[in-house]
Amino acid sequence: MTGISGSPAPVLSFGPVVLPVPGRPVDLQVRVTAPATGTDLPVILLSHGHGNSNNLSSLNGYAPLANRWAEHGFIVIQPTHLSSKTLSHLHADTPGAPMFLRSRAEDMTHILDRLDEIENAVPQLGGRMDHDSIAVAGHSLGGFTAALLLGARFTDPDDGQEANLFEARIKQGVLLAAPGRGGDILTGAMAEQFPVFRTTDFSQMTTPALVVAGDKDDSRHFTEMGPDWHADPYHLAPGPKTLLSLVDAEHGLGGISGYDAAETTDENPERVAALGRLTAAYLRTQFHPGDTAWQEARDALTTGPDAFGRVESK
Template identity: 80%
Template sequence: MSASTFMTDAALPPAPVLSYGPVVLTVAGRPADLQIRVTLPVSGTDLPVILLSHGHGNSNNLSSLNGYAPLANLWAARGFVVIQPTHLSSKTLSHLHADAAEGPMFWRSRAEDMTHIIDRLDEIETTVPQLAGRMDRESIAVAGHSLGGFTAALLLGARVTDPENGQAADLTEPRIKQGVLLAAPGRGGDILTGVMAQQVPIFRSMDYSTMATPALVVAGEKDDSRHFTEMGPEWHADPYHLAPGSKTLLTLFGAEHGLGGISGYDAAETTDENPGRVAALGELSAAYLRSQFRPGDNAWQEAGDALATGPDAFGRIESK
């Protein structure tokens, strides 16, 4: 086990990116077409892919393919193809929520959206300008914030019990090789005593003991989700502590649930706006994934070499 404290280097020069959307995929049985946004660097080949799952916020558009630009743009600038779906839980599709069996969270559909995207990378590649032949389909990661972190965890191997039929649900996607969990929910069980725990029963069965896929877990030091649990901010570190295999925990000092404002530029719902924190998170997560996908790439090592203590530190890193 190693632990360090880090601060960011000077920002790298901005790199141009392209963003294209919506790409519309018709999925049999889905009550609405699956719409996605694709963000990619202007140049480069053999680009790893990040599937980015939005959260379940109160805004009209951030919880959709139109959100999370601070991360999507930075990741693309660092050499990734970022694909963002609008899940059925999005407020932009609220007309579907009242009568749908899975609504309003659509927990199973959210994970299935990502599998549909991987299944149809050929179609996406031919639709998006300047994308053809540039994706590395053997290097696919999933990232998600809040409810999106729950979605990512299911794809990485975490298990839940379907509240409708009482059966275990395994939505693991073996084509996804790495993950980034951003302010994801922690364990289920009796520690879920808040008012929202009754409204999101699927969280009560959350089990990380089967999530063996390597992942970076990001938790805010002040992300105290009392509406779910009295456990405190440590709840969001559960995916690191309870899951087996190679895991890294990034704890962001002073960060609340928005982790500095990752869901959108100048988003009013961000309670802890800090562009420096968002930049640090984006750079470190990109470095983590690059080094995971490219053995011998020293991006993560270089990030580790820049770790330092002091009043300007953004957080700490632990690995197991």
């Protein structure tokens, strides 16, 4: 794998890879971003958020993270979920609309089922993927998708049953500004519009994960809890879990959804670079416990007066 520090490695980005899925209203399209060289490369499945922009909520978003993770030796696979604004032609009465919570998680399972097909479809990628080293990451609503794959649950409003979308092939996770707990603390307009989030349960989210929360990410459209709400997946899920609290970060965490995105309220390229390094280092050390990348990144970026964040673990 590429070193976690030093000169960035060239990366390749290819898309769309089109996967027909029986019963899905449209084909599943994914983008693959990978280092130009290297073998035995672990995989990160990256779930986009909901967002206000059209193409950021699709396989074409999140280049600041996808490119940096690829520089650090990961293959990043990004689907366009049915909730994407690029698919706004889907009728409101399509099952699961408008959030498609179950479908979003199922997209990742379809990808894992067809990793060979994806690998063979991307030029220069064949034989370079480590199919046993899989992580999932997601931002905002994508963080909720990642949490479901790591073991979190919700009550499906379509059938009233608890949805269990846990994916055992995923070994690690990164939740970026993900929604927090359900229940009566959800008092905002979005909580009224989408009461399904009141049923969120992290008590069975057992897979190791890094939870990233901005200390100024105040999602009042859901709750009056303030930024602490986004740390709930750390506090309410069983260990092992790690919490990275980013200093002065709002919901965009410095601008991870796109380069120069207008919806980023806290644009900070240095924060995005630090977050990319910290998340890559966390995953690298999780996959290879003897690797010192995580400790080195923590020492460099979360200590001293100019620290980008604070870290705690359980």
